[in-house]
Amino acid sequence: MLVYDPATNPLNNNEWSFPLAECFHIAAFAMSVGTISILDLRLLGLGMLHQKPSELLKDTAMWTIAGLVITITAGLIIFTTDPLRYYYSDAFRYKMFALVVAIVYNYTIHRKVVQSDHTGFGAKLVAVFSLLLWISIVFAGLFYAFT
Amino acid sequence: MSAASIANAIQNTDFFTAMRESELVYPIVLSLHLTSIAVFGGMILMTDLRLLGLAMQKRTVTDVVTQLRVWKYVGFVIMISCGIMLGGAKFGTYYDNPYFQMKMSLLFLVGVHAMVFRRSVYGNTANIDRAPEVPRVAKVAACLSLALWLGIMSCGRWIAYFERPEDRPVRKAELIIDRTATPDLQSQHYTRGQS
Numbered sequence: 001m002l003v004y005d006p007a008t009n010p011l012n013n014n015e016w017s018f019p020l021a022e023c024f025h026i027a028a029f030a031m032s033v034g035t036i037s038i039l040d041l042r043l044l045g046l047g048m049l050h051q052k053p054s055e056l057l058k059d060t061a062m063w064t065i066a067g068l069v070i071t072i073t074a075g076l077i078i079f080t081t082d083p084l085r086y087y088y089s090d091a092f093r094y095k096m097f098a099l100v101v102a103i104v105y106n107y108t109i110h111r112k113v114v115q116s117d118h119t120g121f122g123a124k125l126v127a128v129f130s131l132l133l134w135i136s137i138v139f140a141g142l143f144y145a146f147t
Numbered sequence: 148m149s150a151a152s153i154a155n156a157i158q159n160t161d162f163f164t165a166m167r168e169s170e171l172v173y174p175i176v177l178s179l180h181l182t183s184i185a186v187f188g189g190m191i192l193m194t195d196l197r198l199l200g201l202a203m204q205k206r207t208v209t210d211v212v213t214q215l216r217v218w219k220y221v222g223f224v225i226m227i228s229c230g231i232m233l234g235g236a237k238f239g240t241y242y243d244n245p246y247f248q249m250k251m252s253l254l255f256l257v258g259v260h261a262m263v264f265r266r267s268v269y270g271n272t273a274n275i276d277r278a279p280e281v282p283r284v285a286k287v288a289a290c291l292s293l294a295l296w297l298g299i300m301s302c303g304r305w306i307a308y309f310e311r312p313e314d315r316p317v318r319k320a321e322l323i324i325d326r327t328a329t330p331d332l333q334s335q336h337y338t339r340g341q342s
Contacts, residue, residue, distance in 0.1 A: 019308050023301045026184065030300075034189005041218065048214045051206060059203040063193070131186075138185055139178040146174040 004083070011081045018081060025074035032067030033134045035060035036106065039114050043127035053114045053123075068103070091147055095140035102133045154242035157235060167236035180229035184300065187222020190215045191296060198268070198289035200281050208281065209272040244309045250302035257295050264288040 011017045041047035042056055051059075079086055086092045113126045157163065166172060196202035197211040234241055241247040261269070268275070268288045275285055 015308065015310075019301075019304050022304050023297075026181070026300055026304065027297060030185050030188040031192055032189070033185035034187070034192060037186045037189060038193065038215070047218055048210070050210050050214060055205070059206060060193070063196070063202055134185070135182050138182050139175075142174050142178040142181060146170075 006080070006082050006084075009081055011077065018078070021074050021077050025071055025078060028067045028070035028074065029138070030067075032064045032071060033138070035064045035067065036110075036130060036134060039110075040127035040131050043114065043119055043123045045119055045124075052117050053119065054117050057111070057114045064106075086144070089144050089147065091140045091144040095137055095144065098133060098137050098140065102130075102137060105130065105133065150242060151239070155239040158237060158239035160235075163232075163235040163238070166232055173233075173236065176229045176232050180226060180233060183222045183226040183229065187219055187226065188296065188300070190219055190222070191292065194219075195289040195293050198281055198285045200286075207272070207276045208285070209276050212269060212272050241306065244306055246302045246305040246309055250299055250306065253295050253299045253302065257292075257299070260288070260291055260295060 006012055011021065038048060038060060039053060039056055042049070042051070042053045048056055110126055110130050113123050116123075158167070166176070193202055194211055194215060197204075197206065197208060203211055234247070264284070268285045275281060
């Protein structure tokens with residue numbers, strides 16, 4: 001039987017590694033959510049209007065994915081500090097569900113709409129849903145700590 | 148009047164007391180604080196990376212700086228407003244927290260940074276775009292901006308982990324030893340500082 005005791009995890013046994021992992025997590029999600037927001041603001045007609053949405057996607061795609069990889073890696077490391085508490089937390093379960101939805105959404109519907117350069121009502125709806133989805137993931141991360 | 152009594156008086160105003168004691172408002176404001184870091188901090192990051200020639204190279208510096216400017220202002224206002232609510236609610240314990248003090252000093256330097264580089268970089272983007280390469284002063288401004296904001300974010304996180312020597316809890320490593328003797332400690336749930 002595999003027995004894992006979080007008390008043996010190095011992240012629980014020194015003062016700096018846990019907050020450091022959180023800093024990587026936060027800086028990296030700022031990079032991915034920030035770049036996705038730039039696309040959403042563009043779809044909504046609220047920013048970067050000199051560029052087409054598809055041009056902005058090419059500019060930011062690499063940074064979005066790099067941010068996601070670092071965020072999720074740091075997130076997994078943080079998860080190991082107390083897996084059972086995360087597993088039983090409703091906020092965390094929502095966060096994981098929303099994260100999967102958000103990533104799939106971002107690389108399917110959202111991507112298609114951005115590449116089409118349409119900025120009509122449908123595209124605006126896609127942008128609003130994207131923003132709300134990513135913001136809800138940030139909220140769920142915080143609410144995990146408070147519930 | 149000591150600094151401690153002033154800080155406690157601020158923390159104990161009705162508004163900040165309500166803020167601190169609310170089970171819902173405090174995490175919501177904290178989430179908004181983090182959301183503005185995500186949305187608008189990401190824009191600052193992209194602007195800095197553009198000045199360094201690492202991202203959005205096909206766009207002019209003018210396009211990147213001016214088209215995101217209003218959103219960075221909006222984000223800054225939301226971030227600071229939430230920050231004042233969060234900091235005020237716990238000002239009695241924050242005012243002498245070294246990470247809080249460092250964070251405030253770095254924020255002050257962000258203001259200095261904006262004033263120092265306004266003329267040469269952020270208000271001078273047309274000339275930067277005409278130059279064959281991004282001038283060194285703009286790259287210096289971008290590096291400093293990155294360093295300041297990453298520093299502010301890290302200090303913000305570390306505020307929650309500052310332990311005064313007098314109320315340092317039992318180290319978790321010590322708990323491991325303890326609980327072989329006291330089995331009930333096996334269910335001990337480690338709590339970690341929440342900002």
